[in-house]
Amino acid sequence: MTTTLINTSAHSAGYTDKLLLPHWAEIVKIIPEIEGVTTFQLKFTDPEVENRYRFEPGQFNMLYVPGYGEAAISMSSDLETANGLLVHTIRHIGNVTRGTSRLKVGDVVGIRGPFGTSWPLDAIEGLDVVIACGGIGLPPLRGAIYRIIRNRDKYGKVTLLYGARTPKDLIYPTEYETWQKAGIDMQVTVDRGDETWTGRVGVVPMWFYHFRVDPHKTAVLTCGPEIMMRFVIYEALARRIPSDHIYISLERNMKCGQGACGHCQQGPYFICKDGPVFPFSALENIFNVEEY
Amino acid sequence: MVPAEDIHSALQKIPWFSTLTPEHFKKTAELAHLRYAKAGETFFREGDKQDYVYIVLEGRVSLDIFVPHHGKMHFYTAEPYDVFGWSSVTPGMHQRIAGAVAVLDSTVACIDAEGLRQFAENDHDFGYLLMRRLANVVASRLMVTRLQLIDMFAGPTETMND
């Protein structure tokens, strides 16, 4: 008897070949975004894997850099926009993510995934959508933005609140105009402005002070530093947006991505498989418990 | 654009004013005038004496503070219906502790701070409504300041503790 780590037979339909072994994907293009953040376009080396690989915006991969290890990285596009390529935008901040900064076009990385829940783009059809994100919280939402733009008439007012530390920390700045033209109200905020900045200065949640929302027909999608999301949620709840219309993407230490290694647990959930995207109604009892 | 002569109709658009009694509204409007500011125009500078409290109607006004060696830091922008220069209404504050500059062409309602303070002093019912509104402004400003203070987008400043 030999150990076979890949097991496709014992699982239900769909892309299931993802247990513990990564698939190689070649770097097709590297796009420097801002200092310390890079976008990688990847193509699976095995065409069969490429063909059956499907995902929804909001899901993530475990990205493996040989010798460094794995990191959870969200899809930062959708397959349609990226012509079937996998797109990951990575902040080089620790061991693995800094390892990716040394990679060149033609190098390979390992991919396991896709994992987790996705943004509820079908469930929120017909509603106004407030997308509230900050810093590296925009990439996990970009696929959703593309999807919304392609189906713009299915949604009401769509507002994108994006916050960053300073104007030069804004990711994907060249796309904002296209998004604005495609019917997304772009509200960009920085923590600190400089002399040339004519945009908003402040923090993302303060948008709620200045704009009216119709609580019964508004959905909020939020991703970013947990403290920012917390304040977005406070403001959304204060405006009586129902907690099951507020969606949040949580970040926890992750090793397996499939509810097996234990690392990402919080309360009843494995954030990697029950999340990362949750309706806030599912988190009400645990989100504000300190250090839980 | 808001017609200059009609400060009344301008103020009526501001949510807080629609909650005032007709009498309170009238008296407040008497203390107010409109100002059109081109982008780059200054409302006040740090150290100026406090004269008006402002409400943005259109445009965007940035609040800044001068930090030696860093230049002007913009720490807040007031958006339509936002209040700025509110400390002029609170007793005890005598000079501006920040500067305010229009970053976009802006229309701003300017309300005589001393007159407003007098009015509140003489009519505590109005005074309560005014201070309640200002308390909200201050609370929201504190929330923003706290989140900025936390510097939530900063990289890791420390490695794993314990």
Next chain:
Amino acid sequence: MTDKSLTIGSTVALPKPELDLLMADLRKNGFQTVGPHLQDESIVYTKIDGLKDLPRGILSEQNPASYRMIQTGKDRYFDFIPGGQSWKQFLFPPRHTLFTAVKDGKWLLKENDEPTPRYALIGVRACELAAIHIQDRVFLREDFSDPIYRLRREGLFILAVNCLDPDATCFCVSMGTGPRLAAGFDLCVTELDEVFLVEVGSELGRSLLADRTYDLPSAFVQNTANQALERAAESMVRTMDTSDLPGLLTGQLEAERWTEVGKRCLSCANCTLVCPTCFCWDATDQVDILGKSTRRERVWDSCFNPHYSYVVGGNTRPNIRSRYRQWLTHKLGAWKGQFDVLGCVGCGRCITWCPAGIDLTEEVAAIRAEVKA
């Protein structure tokens, strides 16, 4: 003697030396026999070649933060209560190579093709079998079937043993898992002074036993065993009130007791490593010195390790209070919702092996008392 009437559910009296032959048969059939062995003053589970390797005439005495072996000189093999190790090391190896990536121009993936060992576990207690059943639910799910665990589990042979002399740290009666075995084994032994009473639990167990020499048990022998089993259950001193544990604990996330126990706990992770149900793991790369190949290895991890809940810039459970709370509320709370069973079988290992003598039954009682107060 071959007895055609031997069926699943039958019980026979097996002379002790016959167990040696039965283990030899298991090995002949490709099994590695692993079982209890006295090593460095404690009972470990390791490869054994027969009765001679079992801890003959040994009793253990366990208390919070204390473990001692006692020589009885009796001709008995299973009087001890299990030590710090559990069977999980065989199904869920503490270290296991997932793959090796080799750079030969491009990176290539080499799967771990070591043959999966086929284990015969000799001497599995009721609580331990319950723990295996719990880990079955963790590792063999519809949405995630762990290949390493699955292959080891599928080939497993279980010779179970009834406990006759629970230790002071045991509380399996409260958890409903022991001390008497009910099902899920291939063979189940109750040890008496002169003989093993062996119950057949599976076809494989039946066929192995059928080749041995045994007697039908006399009514006297059966009576003696039954009485010993009843006495065992009655003698258990430690208890835990399990009524609505998940509700109790998840409702008490801010209990004072967490702060208090957080001061005593050292966050050493012993409790999680000895626990037969804890399943957390980490994966790391072991790089060769030239950077040409790297071995990715899965290793046991613990919610008490600081890096376990590390995220860039901080730690979601930055102190011991929060880690102990995570451990207990998961084990006795959230686990139920996740796997439809509690994560504790009452084996008492975490009590014995905690250097601070922290006793989860006491912690639960204290939290219950806070609710009532």
